[in-house]
Amino acid sequence: MVRGKTEIKRIDNDVSRRMSFVKRRAGLLKKANELAVLCDVDLGVLVFSDHGAGAGQPSDYCSPHTSWSELIQRYETITNVQLQDTYDDEDEDADDQMFMFKEIVGLRRERDRLQASLRRQTGEDLPSGATKEELDTLDQQLELALAKVRERKDKLMDQQLDESYHKVTVIL
Incomplete structure (x- = not known):
């Protein structure tokens, strides 16, 4: 079965457009x-949707061994285009947004590090x-x-056994 060639144009039906986007x-x-x-x-993909339940929310992917801030800094260095810090220093909302952005970047970096580990x-x-040495390690x-898991399991079992024993002695 051969698919026909899809014409690249905006999908008029709103529901079909949203489903296609997802x-x-x-x-x-x-x-x-x-x-x-x-x-x-190293790459980053950032996509914003203007419709649906997540309207305005970004969908993003950043390479596992890098961060958005590193990608942006590399881009700015290579192209001499400044993407970060384009706001007025007096603007507290922008400061809060930059702080949150840095926190998110740090948390994603930590998540990626933990996933790799x-x-x-x-x-x-x-x-x-x-x-052989790597496998031995x-x-x-x-x-x-x-x-550690066995030790924790034994400790929990001992606690449950003690509780059960205590309940039996209280009842008798």
Whole structure:
């Protein structure tokens, strides 16, 4: 079955346009992630919708090993175009927005770092040529984590056993 060529023009039906946006946005962000991972490039994609439940809310993707502020700084350096700090220093709303932006960037960077750490610890991010030493280190980390989980489980079971024993002695 062959699809016909889609004419690129604005979709008139509002519901169809919103659905197309949602589907294509997901595909765009997925492709951005694939490009960043497969080609080891730093990229950012920012999309705003003017309609629907999330009107005005951005959908964004930033490469796992970089941040929006780093991407913007690199862009500004290369193109000599200033994107940040274009507001009046007296404007408190702009200061609050910049503070929130920096907080969000920091939190995303921390999230990305933790996700990368989790992928390494679960073995998902292992290179095909991992050395024996790297695998031994990962094995030791997993053993330590497993020991902590078992210790916590035993502690909880002991507490529950003590509570049950206490309830039985109170009833008798």
